[in-house]
């Protein structure tokens with residue numbers, strides 16, 4: 001029995017002026033998996049995930065979420081559907097608290113009259129929710145949920161960004177280079193968080209240049225080259241150096257029947 005992909009992109013094209021960033025590319029994300037997207041600088045990795053979440057609009061092609069065609073015109077629309085994004089450049093407000101950052105743009109109002117008429121925020125409920133989520137992901141090493149994000153370490157900040165995505169994602173999470181700015185210990189914690197999120201059943205698209213990280217957490221590796229999906233490989237069956245050679249064009253991709261176009265369980 002075949003499993004329906006969460007995301008299915010077919011023939012996606014994105015041009016920026018004369019540059020064709022995505023050139024008739026396909027894309028598939030399946031339930032429960034970490035799909036890594038690797039590729040050289042400028043291969044079109046960010047552009048394809050931006051097209052999926054509505055940060056840019058594709059010029060051609062079709063994107064379906066759980067089998068239904070979507071045409072997001074902004075990432076906010078994707079967010080409303082339960083798609084969360086963790087960016088390389090942290091999209092947190094440094095002077096706001098952890099709790100405020102987690103709820104930015106989707107604050108909880110007090111129940112009843114005070115919330116509906118006076119629009120009063122339910123600070124207690126938001127703090128409790130933020131504390132519960134951080135505890136669930138083992139991140140409650142931070143001293144207070146009301147601590148400003150600027151007082152946290154890089155790893156703790158990235159932890160808050162991942163916790164926020166995990167707390168609100170209902171469909172999937174896109175992570176664009178989540179460990180790029182982090183040290184060894186902090187990267188390790190974020191990789192563990194990725195595994196925690198997957199074990200909760202939320203699939204992840206992970207863009208990364210860090211091959212050891214990719215090979216540690218990915219179930220499948222989408223290799224992007226010159227704006228196209230060049231191959232999809234099983235990291236358990238290919239060496240890191242061969243994946244890089246395919247990515248740079250030094251080696252041909254494996255024949256299609258040897259690729260991992262669907263997860264092993266769904267094949």
Ligand SMILES: Nc1ncnc2c1ncn2[C@@H]1O[C@H](COP(=O)(O)OP(=O)(O)OP(=O)(O)O)[C@@H](O)[C@H]1O
Pocket residue numbers: 016017019020021039040041042043044045046047048
């Ligand atoms: N806003 C933009 N305007 C013009 N060209 C762009 C824009 N965004 C991306 N491009 C171009 O599109 C191509 C693909 O870029 P993209 O950022 O998607 O690649 P990438 O694989 O994510 O690269 P990197 O690993 O360097 O982040 C590049 O040639 C880039 O210069």
